[in-house]
Amino acid sequence: MQSYTLKNWSYRQAGTDTWKPARKDLETTEIHPDLFANGEIVDPFVDDNEKSLQWIGEKDWEYKASFDVTDKTASNHLLIFEGLDTFADVFLNGHKILSTESMFVQYQKQVKQYVQLDGPNELRIVFRAALLVARELEKKTFKAKGFNGESSRMQIRKAQYHYGWDWGPLFMTCGPYRPVRFVSYNSRIEDMYAKVSVAKDSASVDFQVSLDVTGPSVLELSVKSPDGHEVHHSKQDAVSGDNSIRFSLQNPQLWFPFSHGTPHLYDFTVSLKSQQGLETVTKRIGLRKVELVQEPFKDQPGTSFYFKVNDVPVYSSGSNWIPAHSFQTCLTKRDYEEWLQLMVDGNQNMIRVWGGGYYEQEVFYTECDRLGILVWQDFMFACGQYPAYPEYIKLVSDEVETQLKRLRNYCSLVLFAGNNEDYQVAEQVGLEWDKSDTSGHYEHTNFPARTLYEGVFPKLVSKFYPEVPYHPGSPWGGQDTADATIGDIHQWNVWHGSQEKYQDWYKLGGRFVSEFGMEALPSRKTYEACITDKSELYPQSYLVDFHNRSDGFERRLALYVIENIKVEGLDFDSWIYATQLMQAECLGYAYRCWRREWRGDGRRYSGGAIVWQINDCWPVASWAIVDHFKRPKLAYYSVRRESRPVGVGMYRNESKDPDPVLDIPDQEGAPFDYRPVHLAVDIWGVNSSLKDVKGTLKVDAYNVSTGERVGGLDDQSVVLKANQTSEFVKNMKISNKIPVVVYSRVVDEEGGIVASAGDWPQPLKYLKFPDRKVEIVVEKDQVVLTVNKPVKGVELSLESDLFIDDNGFDLFPGDSKVVKIKGLKSTDSVKVHYYQKQ
CATH class of the missing domain: 2.60.40.10 (Immunoglobulins)
Structure with missing residues (x-):
C-alpha cells in the first residue's frame, strides 16, 4: 500500500507560462502567501497594503505537483482532496478528472486509468476566481441581505470572512488549503467511528469500520485505557463496506472538560490484515455523554440552557474562535497548541467555532480533546440570507456529511449550531415566518434557508453524529433572537445597539450568552510589527485606524473610555492602556454578573458566557482578548480571574x-x-x-x-x-x-x-490615587509585589514575550502578590504601570 501527501507545489497565474515554486516542503498552500514568499507582492498585513492586493482575488490561478507510484501491484489508485478553495478543475496527466464547488467538501476520485506507473504523474489544479463566480451566481438567483462582506458571498461555499469582516481584511485567496493524498491499495481502511453510550458504571461502544477489501482479510481491534492497559481485543473476518464491533467497558475512565475532571482518552487501534499486507490506524477517543439541558423553571420564565457532561452540570466559561489567520496554511501545529493552551491557562472551558470561517484543522480538535476544552461547532453560515434551491441543498448536504464524518470521533464536541446570526438578519430585514411550521421544508418561503437549519442539518446530525445535540442557530430560541429567557443570545447592546453602560451587564444577561464583547487596542509591539512609518504610531493616525475594521469604532471606543477611565494622555501607550483597562473592566463585570446566576439544581438561570473573541486573524484593534501574535490584553486576565x-x-x-x-x-x-x-x-x-x-x-x-x-x-x-x-x-x-x-x-x-x-x-x-507605592522584587520565574494603599490595574510589561500568569490586577495593603513568569531571570527588567500612576 502507498499513501503519499503531495507537497512542493508550483503555481502560476492562469494564462501565463512561468511556473514558480510555492513555499517549500508544505503540503498545503494558498496564493497570497506564495506570492509574498517569492517577492511578487508586499506583505498583506503591513500598512495599508491590503488595498493594492485586491487584484489577486479577481484572477484565476493554477497549482501543480507531481508524484510517483511505488505500489505498482495495487488494484486501486485513489486521489483524496481534503479541501480545495473553492472552484477548481483538476487535471491528472492532462485528463480532467474533477470539478469542485466547495472548500468544505472532501472529494475522492479513483484514477487508475489516468495514472502512469513509470515516471512522474502531474496533478494540475485550476482555481477559478471565486469572487467572479459568486457574482455571476448572484445574478441568476437573488441579491441577499447580510452583515459584512458583499452580498455575493452567500452564493458560494467558501470561508465567508475571506470577503472581509468587521475585524478582518478582504483577501479572496485560493489554493489546495487542505492536503491532497494519493493512495494505492488493494485493501484499505476508509473510515472508523466509535459510537459511545455512557451509563452509570459502564460504557457501550459500537465501533464501526468502513473497509474496501480484496480477498480474505482480518479486522482486528485493540483498545487501551488512558493508563496504557489493553481493555479490549477482538478479531473478525473483514468485509467490504460496513463492519461493526460491539463491546462494553466496566467502570470506564470518562472524558471530562478540564474544569470538572480529567480529559481521559482511550487508544483505539484498528488493523486490517490481508494477503497484500497490513494497515494500522490509531485514534485517541474519549468516552463521554453530553446533554443540552433546556428545562422550564418553577420561579422564572423560559427554560434553562446549559450542558451536562456525564450527568455533571457544567458552567461554560469561554471564548469565540475565529480563524487565527487570514491564510490558514500559514498556521502551524504549534500555533494551535499555543492558542488552545491560552484557553486552558485562562480558565476557559468552552470554545465556539464561529460560522463565518471554516471547519477547523484536525490538530484543533485533537488538542481540544487532549486538553479538555468543550467545542461548540457552528456550521459555516454567518450573518446572511442563504439560498436553498435544490443544487445548493445538495452541495451543502455533502459538506455537512463530510464534516460530521470527519469530526465524529472527537469527544470535545458538545453542540452543532446551524448558523451564526442568520435568524437575526432575517428579523432585521423584515422577514416573517410561521414558527409553528416544523415541516422542515421552507424552500418556497421568504426564508428558504430554514430548510437547511431546521430540516436538512438536524437529520444529518441525527444520522452521522447523534451523540451531540443540535441547535438551529446562534442566537436562537423564544419568539425572537433577543429573547433572553430561552436558548442563547448575542448581547451586543454594549458596544453595538443601544450602547448600554457595562456596569449594567446584570440586566443584559440571558440563559446562555454566546456572544458579547468590548474593543481594545493591541500592544505597541503588535502595531510596530504592522506599521512601518513610526510617525503613524499615535491613536488617531490613518494606519492605526486602518487596522481597525469596526464600523464607528472611533465614537464607540471613545464613548466607553471617556465614560469610565481617566486618560493619562493621548500618547500611544497611554491610550493603549486606557482601552485595555476599560475592556478588562467591562468583560470582568459581565462574567461576574452572569456566573452568579449558576445557582444550583433547578436554578441554573445562566448556563454560560462565551466572549467575542479570543483571537485575531491579522494585526488589528478588535474585540479579541489576545492579539494576532498571541499577546494577551489585560482583558484576557480579567476573564481568567472571573473564570x-x-x-x-x-x-x-x-x-x-x-x-x-x-x-x-x-x-x-x-x-x-x-x-x-x-x-x-x-x-x-x-x-x-x-x-x-x-x-x-x-x-x-x-x-x-x-x-x-x-x-x-x-x-x-x-x-x-x-x-x-x-x-x-x-x-x-x-x-x-x-x-x-x-x-x-x-x-x-x-x-x-x-x-x-x-x-x-x-x-x-x-x-x-495619591501617594501610591508599588514595590516589586524580580526573582527567577516570578515577581513579588506589595503596595501601601489600594492600587487599580497593575500592568507588568517585559521586553520579551514571556507568558505572565496574571496582569492588570488590583493590589491591596497587607497582601503580597506573586506573579509567575516562566523563563524570567532575576536580572530581567520588568516595567510596572498602574491606573493613575502619579
Missing part, C-alpha cells in the same frame, strides 16, 4: 429614597436628581469544582483617596458549595460620602488566599 474554579464575586447596589414631594418611588437617571445615594455591596462565592470548599471570608473597606481602612466585616466561616453559587453577604452598607473600595477574599486554614475580588466606585475616572 477561576473558585472565586469571589461582588456587586455594588445603588438606591435612593422615594421623593417625598412628588411621591415617585425612583427617578433613576433623571437629571438634577440630587437625592442621596445609598450604597450596599453583595458578596458571593462561586465554585465550579465538584467538592465543597471551606474557608474564612475576610472583608475590608478602604477610602480610595487616603488608603485608610474605613470598615469591613468580622471574619466568618463560609462554605462554597460544589458546582454552584453560594451567597455570603447581602447589602453590606458602605459610605456614600467618600469613595470606598471593598476588598473581599476567602482564605484557607493557613491564611492562603483561595479567591479574592475588589469592588470599586464607578466610574473609575472620578477616583484619585
Whole structure:
C-alpha cells in the first residue's frame, strides 16, 4: 500500500507560462502567501497594503505537483482532496478528472486509468476566481441581505470572512488549503467511528469500520485505557463496506472538560490484515455523554440552557474562535497548541467555532480533546440570507456529511449550531415566518434557508453524529433572537445597539450568552510589527485606524473610555492602556454578573458566557482578548480571574429614597436628581469544582483617596458549595460620602488566599490615587509585589514575550502578590504601570 501527501507545489497565474515554486516542503498552500514568499507582492498585513492586493482575488490561478507510484501491484489508485478553495478543475496527466464547488467538501476520485506507473504523474489544479463566480451566481438567483462582506458571498461555499469582516481584511485567496493524498491499495481502511453510550458504571461502544477489501482479510481491534492497559481485543473476518464491533467497558475512565475532571482518552487501534499486507490506524477517543439541558423553571420564565457532561452540570466559561489567520496554511501545529493552551491557562472551558470561517484543522480538535476544552461547532453560515434551491441543498448536504464524518470521533464536541446570526438578519430585514411550521421544508418561503437549519442539518446530525445535540442557530430560541429567557443570545447592546453602560451587564444577561464583547487596542509591539512609518504610531493616525475594521469604532471606543477611565494622555501607550483597562473592566463585570446566576439544581438561570473573541486573524484593534501574535490584553486576565474554579464575586447596589414631594418611588437617571445615594455591596462565592470548599471570608473597606481602612466585616466561616453559587453577604452598607473600595477574599486554614475580588466606585475616572507605592522584587520565574494603599490595574510589561500568569490586577495593603513568569531571570527588567500612576 502507498499513501503519499503531495507537497512542493508550483503555481502560476492562469494564462501565463512561468511556473514558480510555492513555499517549500508544505503540503498545503494558498496564493497570497506564495506570492509574498517569492517577492511578487508586499506583505498583506503591513500598512495599508491590503488595498493594492485586491487584484489577486479577481484572477484565476493554477497549482501543480507531481508524484510517483511505488505500489505498482495495487488494484486501486485513489486521489483524496481534503479541501480545495473553492472552484477548481483538476487535471491528472492532462485528463480532467474533477470539478469542485466547495472548500468544505472532501472529494475522492479513483484514477487508475489516468495514472502512469513509470515516471512522474502531474496533478494540475485550476482555481477559478471565486469572487467572479459568486457574482455571476448572484445574478441568476437573488441579491441577499447580510452583515459584512458583499452580498455575493452567500452564493458560494467558501470561508465567508475571506470577503472581509468587521475585524478582518478582504483577501479572496485560493489554493489546495487542505492536503491532497494519493493512495494505492488493494485493501484499505476508509473510515472508523466509535459510537459511545455512557451509563452509570459502564460504557457501550459500537465501533464501526468502513473497509474496501480484496480477498480474505482480518479486522482486528485493540483498545487501551488512558493508563496504557489493553481493555479490549477482538478479531473478525473483514468485509467490504460496513463492519461493526460491539463491546462494553466496566467502570470506564470518562472524558471530562478540564474544569470538572480529567480529559481521559482511550487508544483505539484498528488493523486490517490481508494477503497484500497490513494497515494500522490509531485514534485517541474519549468516552463521554453530553446533554443540552433546556428545562422550564418553577420561579422564572423560559427554560434553562446549559450542558451536562456525564450527568455533571457544567458552567461554560469561554471564548469565540475565529480563524487565527487570514491564510490558514500559514498556521502551524504549534500555533494551535499555543492558542488552545491560552484557553486552558485562562480558565476557559468552552470554545465556539464561529460560522463565518471554516471547519477547523484536525490538530484543533485533537488538542481540544487532549486538553479538555468543550467545542461548540457552528456550521459555516454567518450573518446572511442563504439560498436553498435544490443544487445548493445538495452541495451543502455533502459538506455537512463530510464534516460530521470527519469530526465524529472527537469527544470535545458538545453542540452543532446551524448558523451564526442568520435568524437575526432575517428579523432585521423584515422577514416573517410561521414558527409553528416544523415541516422542515421552507424552500418556497421568504426564508428558504430554514430548510437547511431546521430540516436538512438536524437529520444529518441525527444520522452521522447523534451523540451531540443540535441547535438551529446562534442566537436562537423564544419568539425572537433577543429573547433572553430561552436558548442563547448575542448581547451586543454594549458596544453595538443601544450602547448600554457595562456596569449594567446584570440586566443584559440571558440563559446562555454566546456572544458579547468590548474593543481594545493591541500592544505597541503588535502595531510596530504592522506599521512601518513610526510617525503613524499615535491613536488617531490613518494606519492605526486602518487596522481597525469596526464600523464607528472611533465614537464607540471613545464613548466607553471617556465614560469610565481617566486618560493619562493621548500618547500611544497611554491610550493603549486606557482601552485595555476599560475592556478588562467591562468583560470582568459581565462574567461576574452572569456566573452568579449558576445557582444550583433547578436554578441554573445562566448556563454560560462565551466572549467575542479570543483571537485575531491579522494585526488589528478588535474585540479579541489576545492579539494576532498571541499577546494577551489585560482583558484576557480579567476573564481568567472571573473564570477561576473558585472565586469571589461582588456587586455594588445603588438606591435612593422615594421623593417625598412628588411621591415617585425612583427617578433613576433623571437629571438634577440630587437625592442621596445609598450604597450596599453583595458578596458571593462561586465554585465550579465538584467538592465543597471551606474557608474564612475576610472583608475590608478602604477610602480610595487616603488608603485608610474605613470598615469591613468580622471574619466568618463560609462554605462554597460544589458546582454552584453560594451567597455570603447581602447589602453590606458602605459610605456614600467618600469613595470606598471593598476588598473581599476567602482564605484557607493557613491564611492562603483561595479567591479574592475588589469592588470599586464607578466610574473609575472620578477616583484619585495619591501617594501610591508599588514595590516589586524580580526573582527567577516570578515577581513579588506589595503596595501601601489600594492600587487599580497593575500592568507588568517585559521586553520579551514571556507568558505572565496574571496582569492588570488590583493590589491591596497587607497582601503580597506573586506573579509567575516562566523563563524570567532575576536580572530581567520588568516595567510596572498602574491606573493613575502619579
